[in-house]
Amino acid sequence: MSTKRARTSLTDMARFSSSMISWVLLTASSLVLLAVTAAVGTEEKPVTFVFGDSLTDVGNNNFLPMSLAKSDYPWYGIDYEKKLPTGRFTNGRTIGDFISAKLGIPPPPPYLSLSPNDDALMKGVNYASGGAGILNETGFYFIQKLSFDDQITCFEKTKEAIAAKIGVASANKLVSKALYFIGLGSNDYVNNFLQPFLPDGQQYTHDEFIELLASTLNGQMRRLYQLGARKVVFHGLGPLGCIPSQRVKSWKGACLEQVNKWVQQFNSKVQKLLYSLNGELPSARFAFADSYGIVLDLIKRPQAYGFKISETSCCNVDSTVGGLCLPSSTLCANRSEYVFWDAFHPTDAANAVIAQRMFAKPSIGGAPPPK
Ligand SMILES: *[C@@H]1O[C@H](CO)[C@@H](O)[C@H](O)[C@H]1NC(C)=O
Numbered sequence: 001m002s003t004k005r006a007r008t009s010l011t012d013m014a015r016f017s018s019s020m021i022s023w024v025l026l027t028a029s030s031l032v033l034l035a036v037t038a039a040v041g042t043e044e045k046p047v048t049f050v051f052g053d054s055l056t057d058v059g060n061n062n063f064l065p066m067s068l069a070k071s072d073y074p075w076y077g078i079d080y081e082k083k084l085p086t087g088r089f090t091n092g093r094t095i096g097d098f099i100s101a102k103l104g105i106p107p108p109p110p111y112l113s114l115s116p117n118d119d120a121l122m123k124g125v126n127y128a129s130g131g132a133g134i135l136n137e138t139g140f141y142f143i144q145k146l147s148f149d150d151q152i153t154c155f156e157k158t159k160e161a162i163a164a165k166i167g168v169a170s171a172n173k174l175v176s177k178a179l180y181f182i183g184l185g186s187n188d189y190v191n192n193f194l195q196p197f198l199p200d201g202q203q204y205t206h207d208e209f210i211e212l213l214a215s216t217l218n219g220q221m222r223r224l225y226q227l228g229a230r231k232v233v234f235h236g237l238g239p240l241g242c243i244p245s246q247r248v249k250s251w252k253g254a255c256l257e258q259v260n261k262w263v264q265q266f267n268s269k270v271q272k273l274l275y276s277l278n279g280e281l282p283s284a285r286f287a288f289a290d291s292y293g294i295v296l297d298l299i300k301r302p303q304a305y306g307f308k309i310s311e312t313s314c315c316n317v318d319s320t321v322g323g324l325c326l327p328s329s330t331l332c333a334n335r336s337e338y339v340f341w342d343a344f345h346p347t348d349a350a351n352a353v354i355a356q357r358m359f360a361k362p363s364i365g366g367a368p369p370p371k
């Protein structure tokens, strides 16, 4: 009896230390691989909840009548399933779509397309909204959008609706097992801090602004945790100084190095925040997915990935009026040769490469380039 108990506690200790190790080494790719492995050979598909901005919006803003951050017109979606616009801000699939495919699930539907008690809520939901940021005031000139706070409130309602269907205990289990993807922060720069006519850029130094972002995000992550989120992947920012809408501000169309420095500071601040939350909140597994280096390399050496052009966009946008691909715009001849679709968003082909490299074995950002 006592030997048995001794053996059990040894096993427990081994299990405990191995979970400690995986917790310490936790990366976004391992979290996703974990979910893939768990799903393989079972009927159970991973449930995912997605929070984000136009890089992950799959149509929420189409349901906001006043929103100016919309993409439900040609040429958006020209390379998507039915060649029609869906509300995605790209010609085809988002990075999130590619990740869903990796997980073997359809991309979760936009929250605003579902009825409040829809059974589909239990299979995963996308709350992302073009123009959204970590801060409420970010993107205010788009009139309507779901800020991150709004998106978390939508998730709270989702959880209540699920609890009404299957009971509180089962709902708690469902949300604690689910995977959460968050991609926010780009608009806090592009449509807030970097806009000379908005107050945040004048009122705060960058150090102060980053503190504001981090303390706001800290509260938001804790709120998600309290609602039951445990396995969370936060997608860091790409080199925003190199997106076409920023390059046009430089004299020779070069990347804005100052912006890239700020973005990297943001990334390391958020990574530290998430890891410290992991240390504090029991069973939190918050991972940081760093695609900065991957996207920068794609921009600096497009040929290595089968692309030709990365400094300007496939759609001939006017970045002085919005930078989106308007129906009157002309497109490049071959959309697979361009890294950028419009002044802000990568093409389907670029998203495929970014998602592939981010979630490739053995570990995130460590995979060698394809050529
Ligand atoms: C942001 O908006 C949400 C509701 O949409 C509100 O609960 C929250 O207090 C606001 N945050 C700030 C800092 O104003």
Ligand SMILES: *[C@@H]1O[C@H](CO)[C@@H](O)[C@H](O)[C@H]1NC(C)=O
Pocket (backbone or CB within 6 Å): 306, 307, 308, 334, 335, 336, 337
């Ligand atoms: C478009 O470009 C891609 C990538 O360079 C290339 O593989 C493909 O053959 C091109 N398609 C056409 C029709 O030229």
